[in-house]
Amino acid sequence: MQVVLSLLQQMSVYLLIAYLFSKTPILKSLFTVSMRLPSKLTIYVVFSGFCILGTYLGLEMLGAIANTRATGAVLGGLLGGPAVGFLVGLTGGIHRYTLGGFTDVACGLSTTAEGLLGGLVHLWLVRRGRMETLFDPWTAVAVTIVAESLQMLIILAVARPFDQAQALVQVIAAPMLVANATGAGVFMSMIRDRRDMFEKYGQLSSAKALRIAERTVGITLDGLTKEAAEKIADIVYEETGVGAVAITDREKLLAFKGIGSDHHIPGTVMQSPHSLRAIETGEVVFATGKENHYACSISEHCKLGSCLVVPILADDEVIGTIKLYEPKTKLFLNINKTLGEGIARLLANQIISGRFEQQKNLLVKSELKLIQAQVNPHFLFNALNTVSAVIRDNPENARTLVLHLSNYLRKNLKRGGDTSSLREELDHVTSYLEIEQARFADRLRVRMEIDDSLLDLQVPTFTLQPLVENAVKHGISNVLGQGRILIRSEILDDGSVSLLVEDNAGVYDQAGLGSSGLGLGIVDKRIKNMFGQDCGIAVECAEGEWTRVRIRLPKRELVAA
Amino acid sequence: MIRALVVDDEPYAREELRALLAGHPDFQLVGSCGNAVEALKGINRDHPDVVFLDIQMPRISGIELLGMLDPETMPRIVFVTAFDEYAVAAFEENAFDYLLKPIEPDRFEKTLTRLRRVSGQPQPLGTLQIPPLAHIPCYAGSRIRLVRLPEIEYAYTDLSGVHVVTAEGASYTDLTLKVLEDRTDLVRCHRQNLVRLDMIREIRLLDNGCAEITTRSGQSVPVSRRHLRDLKLRLGFPA
Structure with missing residues (x-):
């Protein structure tokens, strides 16, 4: 009994050291069950240390040492796997061997065996996917009991003289079993508790960050406006639970939410030296209220006592700051500091992508203006030439042509608005085709088969025109005989609608997105913007025979005005 | 009398020129063509003085x-275009x-006046600044075929005219052998034959100093004594 107590006393010292150790960051690498070398090395070093420590803290008795060495070896094996366990045991074993005594060989051997045993259990559990069991203190207890029993058997088998060995085992077996099993169990439970804490902490802050990210999406599309700032301040205030949240641009306060909102009025020019410094340097400024003093620059009765100022950096330029405050009565949590920096990065990214989005829209708009303004001069002057010739023998026809030409030009120049009905599109196309047919007479045949029920369909303006112009250009310029154009609507069984423009030239220029591609590319982009990625333009081509450009639109009921 | 040919793919554009020319009895419209292949035929047949x-x-x-x-027999060319004035300027030399x-009728008058002035005089031979031909317009029966240059193995002329030969067979063309020699990479191997060097499979030297080419598709092309030396040099053999 005496031995049990003193061994447990030794164990207490041992566990105290283990507890202190568990407060260090090294512990983190123990619970990753990672197969990488650096973690394995850490486990080896740490638990070899504990092994040796167990030996030193042991009690000299009957020419041997009653000890808590097994704890280190078993845990090393359990956490690090067979190879690490074996090496930890071996290291501990060799160290024990050098101390001598009649059990030196037996103890050296058995420690190695204990480490290996822990490692084998690790392997067995990992293979079965039972990671949780690995961190269960009871697993450590059980394995240690088996390991210590093994050690006793080894002592009986190896240590000589046998009588002395037997006497020793009788005295130390029970105390060592109890002490080592308890030690291993408690040590493991320390490791597990630390791990759970880390996980919970991590989960909590990442859940918060994710919720903030989710709720702020799209708010800053137009940049850091007053409205956007107010919404973001509300969200951050709700999610982080800090005393107050402020968002500023480079000069003034845009939004404020929380304690002190009576005197932190949005629109006022910033005076706080912390904010000014953050804006000037682009660095995070943290005024904890202790060594780096924070005092409200507006009112001396302000309850706020600490402040974090994070600059919002878009393209290396500070465009504003986000500030988190805590009142004098509360400590500023570290987690909120990391969170604040994360939110600033998030906002910066959103603002940058908002800028990008805006520029993209501008680009599409100006591209559209370009095709709109792009009345092909060749077409225009040839049309006028045709009119001039037709006047000679048929003034009435010439008048009709002039009207078509006017209609075509007017539509090209004036059609504003993003969408038009299919009827308007066809009207535009018809005027164009009337002139082309006059120009080329027999060399151009146009067939139009459009379902009347689709005429009110809304499509992006200038959807059909560029495609038809393309088809005519190809049909006329690449066929020595007759160019044939077919414009047809197709309603599929599932109700989705497509418009087909087919010519008989079969010229494949980069899926129709080559030279004439400016037009087709924009049409495709605009349709996708309006109806989604499933819609758009598809080009099929049988070289020398036909080209089919299909505009896929969504189901009819969705596009009808 | 100045003989004119009109080439335009738009019927009203041809009609317009016909009407403009009709007021000038010293100009005779010998034909109007809707594409380049017809034009080539018309020019070779009617030898107009001017082509619009x-x-x-x-x-x-x-x-x-x-x-x-x-x-050698190039008529005077007047480009008529809707908008290509820059392109035309680049080819003005030709x-x-x-x-x-x-x-504009006034502008047209000026052109006619200039044409009257040079009528009967030989045309100064300018150097053509034109990219080499990419395909050769041919007739296959009643159909027009555009034969891509790399497919041609050789070309020959006989009593019926000029033919280009591909692995699929011979087609008649309105181009002369001289134009083919000047404007393509076909090489003269005989007074009546041109050959594409990369289509030659073997050259068999004959006793009389002539030779015979076998092309990739197994057709034979004669080589005259006069052109053999040059041909061998081009292929990298010592003459």
């Missing part, structure tokens, strides 16, 4: 057509004049 030529036409542009004409559509 549209630039943008199906398959073969007016400028490409220029490259298919024999420089053209006598150019007109913009719709054609």
